[in-house]
Amino acid sequence: MLSLLRNIQKAGTNRLYSINRKKFVSYIHSGAVKMDKDFKVDKEELRKRLTPLQYHVTQEKGTERPYSGCYNKTYNEGVYVCVVCEQHLFSSDTKYDSQCGWPAFNDVLDEGKVKLRPDTSGVGSNLLLLISQPGRIRTEVVCSKCGAHLGHVFGDGPPPTRKRFCINSASLNFLPKEAKAEDR
Ligand SMILES: [Zn+2]
Numbered sequence: 001m002l003s004l005l006r007n008i009q010k011a012g013t014n015r016l017y018s019i020n021r022k023k024f025v026s027y028i029h030s031g032a033v034k035m036d037k038d039f040k041v042d043k044e045e046l047r048k049r050l051t052p053l054q055y056h057v058t059q060e061k062g063t064e065r066p067y068s069g070c071y072n073k074t075y076n077e078g079v080y081v082c083v084v085c086e087q088h089l090f091s092s093d094t095k096y097d098s099q100c101g102w103p104a105f106n107d108v109l110d111e112g113k114v115k116l117r118p119d120t121s122g123v124g125s126n127l128l129l130l131i132s133q134p135g136r137i138r139t140e141v142v143c144s145k146c147g148a149h150l151g152h153v154f155g156d157g158p159p160p161t162r163k164r165f166c167i168n169s170a171s172l173n174f175l176p177k178e179a180k181a182e183d184r
Contacts, residue, residue: 035115036145039085046084057170058084058148061121061140066101069169073097077177079109083170085146089113090165092177098157098164103172105165106157115144116153141165 047055056062071080080090080103090105098104108114119140123130130137141150150171157164 035147039146041084041146050083051170054083054170057168058150061149062168062170063151064102064168064170069102071103071169071172071174072101074103074174076174079175079177080105080167080172081175082143082146082148082150083173084148085143086173087113087143087145088175089143089150089172090167096158098166100164100166102151102166103169104157105167106163107161108165113144114141114150116141119152141167143171 041059043059046059050058053062053064057064075092075095077092079088079092080095081088088109090107091109094106096104096106117140119138120130120136122136122138123133138152138154141153142148143150148171149168151165151167154164154166155162
């Protein structure tokens, strides 16, 4: 038990231990998520370009208030892109009304568009809480190109994936599907 606690104390650096059913399962995560080497995040430029909320959410892992985001209830056809680097992330085809207060998607446009990593911020340094309530460890979703915080993914979504990507509107921009020539 002591060695387990010692190991858990490393959580947040490069190791995280969680409880899976009855047994402890460990998994290594690489610490800082490796992003596109060619993409440099210029924090000063971002402060000027983004709203304070967009900056807080994407760069400081903030969360917009539920039901407050501009894309919470939008279902127009198009693509949702990262507000920082414009990487295409989610299609309107997978957006659904989860009634959780944030835009929810059943899947990512492409697996490589996001990186997932364990988020222990709901537990803090409370190791007993970490052991007794492993469900408090959430899975953070970040943009694979620039590392912007997007939101979290949960396993309570609808089929076929059963996933619920719960994403802040403040992390996204929306590109409407271009009207076909005959529609213009
Ligand atoms: Zn990005």
